[in-house]
Amino acid sequence: MTLRNPPLREAHAERDAKFTEFGGWDMPVEFDSIRAEHAAVREAAGVFDVSHMGEIEVAGPDATALLNRLTTNDVTTLDPGDAQYAAITREDGVMLDDTVVYRLPDEERPSDGANGGAVDAGGDDAGEREGPEAVPAYLFIPNAGHDAEMHERWVDHRDEWGLDCEVRNVTEDWAMFAVQGPDAPDLVASAVDDGGPDVRDLSRFSATFAPFGGAECWVARTGYTGEDGFEVLCPWSAAEAVWALFADEATPCGLGARDTLRIEQGFLLSGQDFNPEDEPRTPYEADIGFAVDLDTEFVGRDALAAQAEAGVEETFVGIELLDRGVPRHGYDVTNEDGHVVGAVTSGTMSPSLDKPIALGYLPVDLTDPGTEVSVVVRGREKRAKVVSVPFE
């Protein structure tokens, strides 16, 4: 399979980055040392190239309605510049993906129905309108390799429901960098061109356009490391200039450190901690029920309402190994009787805590912190206990 390259593939190679396939992309996994990169994010600032993340724009009179039908959270609460975490579920409530939805500034559209090929809402008053109208616009971020599937899903549902909006897969229009760590706010603020906004004024889960290196970028106070920081989307053509603004000041980090950082926080990795084929999980099982609003009518809502009523049988927990060893994806978890009760979905030696940690699903009667379990490492049971996340 031919891998997709981020715009800075060659620049990373010149820095002696090591690469890995992730979601169909050839991405830097490590520039120097995962441990050092991890520490830089916890203690100062690191910058990640996350251009493998998808970007889908949805704009038009019915954009809000479409997003509210396809994501589990309530998009109507968003004002321009707001961001929201959500799951994307199928009819049975199983998660296909998780995502961040950004509400962009409204778009100006001609009011004559010339909406770029989207389904005409069929209103008979189109000819009475004059001048452009403001329509809502959104950008959402599917996980790596999911952009085509999500674009197709949005278009199919738009057409099925006769909604009026454009859906554009702009994954290869936007590069994306995450600048994370306690020093990130000052660093990103100083990288904004003169006359641009002070991004330190952004609250968590809010975003704005700002110029970096002469390029208009979308900068959001979001991230997936547990640290303060920003995600910056810049035009693909400006990637090198914008990356340099950050990489000269922050430690370039690969996906290896991103993985250890998010595991320490107990954050889900799409495709690994949940996926519809091998690890079908609902948002409640995955412990992200906060991203589900049952007052909206989304695909999967009825199944999730039933599960909310009945309760889950298994849920996502943190596990700490007490014996020496490293828990890895797929390792069995056993109870005190030696019966297999679950499996590790993500695991690592925590660089910050210097102990082996894991994430996985266990029956709810085994999820109280302190519950003793074992993780089977190469055929040997290693003592472990359930702990709450973030790991401490």
Next chain:
Amino acid sequence: MSFDVPDDLRYRESHEWIDPETGRVGISEFAQDELGDVVFVELPGEGDAVDAGGEFGVVESIKAVSDLYAPVSGEVVGVNEALFDAPELVNDDPFGDGWMLELEFDEGDLDDLLSADEYADQIA
């Protein structure tokens, strides 16, 4: 990137080295770089026997697990227990403080191993 390949050691294609003088065994600088940050090493105990080409332990980095293969057959007469508390020694000093085992072995087994030049060619 070029890696150190000491002349006085012999090598296995799977990147383990043995010092013919001391019987010490470890992994090469190239191998530790490929693995990245080593976080765990599992080794046999003193008195255990190892077989040439057979697995004798495991080295784990943050991102990968790798089996370790014995360059020669022999008896384990020393284990670098410092690695249990400081596995990063494998990264910091793979040919020195990051050694793993000391073996008593039959010198004839060395004939099946790579010279430093041959190993350097392999990783070039």
